[in-house]
Amino acid sequence: MVEFGSPVPEVVEALAAGFVSRELLDWGGVALRLTGVRAVDQPEFGSGRVRWRTATPVVMKGSGRDESGALGPRQAWLLPTEPEWPAYMQGNLRRKAETLGLDPGVELEAVNWIGPKRSFSVGNGLKPGAPVEVELSGPPETLRALWSWGLGQANSGGFGWVSA
Template sequence: MFPKARRQRGVYASDGPGVIELGSPLPSVVEGWAAALREIPVIGWGATALFIDRVVAVEAPPFTSGRATFRTVTPVVMKSSGRDDSGTRVRRQAWCLPGEPEWDVYMQANLRRKAETLGLDPDVSLDEVRWVGPKRSFSVASASGPGGKKPGACVEVALSGAPETLSAIHSWGLGQANAAGMGWIGA
């Protein structure tokens, strides 16, 4: 995030002081990144040189009540079944947006799969979608070729579940393509 950068349509503006946040539900990964970044004075990010002034490791909130409200600062992307109302598959790769019929079901499954992957309590619930931002599409690259566009929207959701699971999701992000920066939860 570059708060003083002049906005440009269709691209992320990067100029002046900014903040880059990296997250992982695995503390050892965060510790490794922090240690490596403390030794690197500059990161080449495309045509932008990012000069590192400081590195701070931040703990995820504890969510002791078993409830959390998450608002993303990058769009959440989610694939759906690609089937129509009769159950016939009409698209191979179908992206769905918050508010569309399958989004809640697929988001719920994504949350549980993340918890199971980490060996945490998978009894996590998507209780409410409180806000949906405008649809945005991003071009992404792929190891096997040019990739494509991923549509999504920023959201605010209410979740409930085990505190450790909610903390891990906060550090991981919502939806799919989190490693590409999608579904990043703001502080």
């Protein structure tokens, strides 16, 4: 089973329509036989509070500053154990909401669990991250969109996928 997601329903509809018309999907040289396509409805999140665990590592870039505050040669990838991570994750959540024209009043309440660090070679280098379990609060519509989009950066590369 392979899951695809997007906070934009029209993107999901276009993907589904394209998949339905195919028997085979070439996924990076791996032939996947399509036996069915099913849309998964977004949960309601009516309480405005969620606890999510990611199925894939969450990646996040930080300022690139070291413990002394000195700026390095470029932005650095952050792991959830690093002090800057919560603030950068909070900013990422709000930017995603604003990008979609939704209420950006979402809050990262807690990081309850951090899985093992994993690095993947993507494009022009390694992207390190770790799966996480977080608690968020915010408007249900914004939470639904974030659930479909994923946590952190590089979501189109499969990072930060929230477990259904």
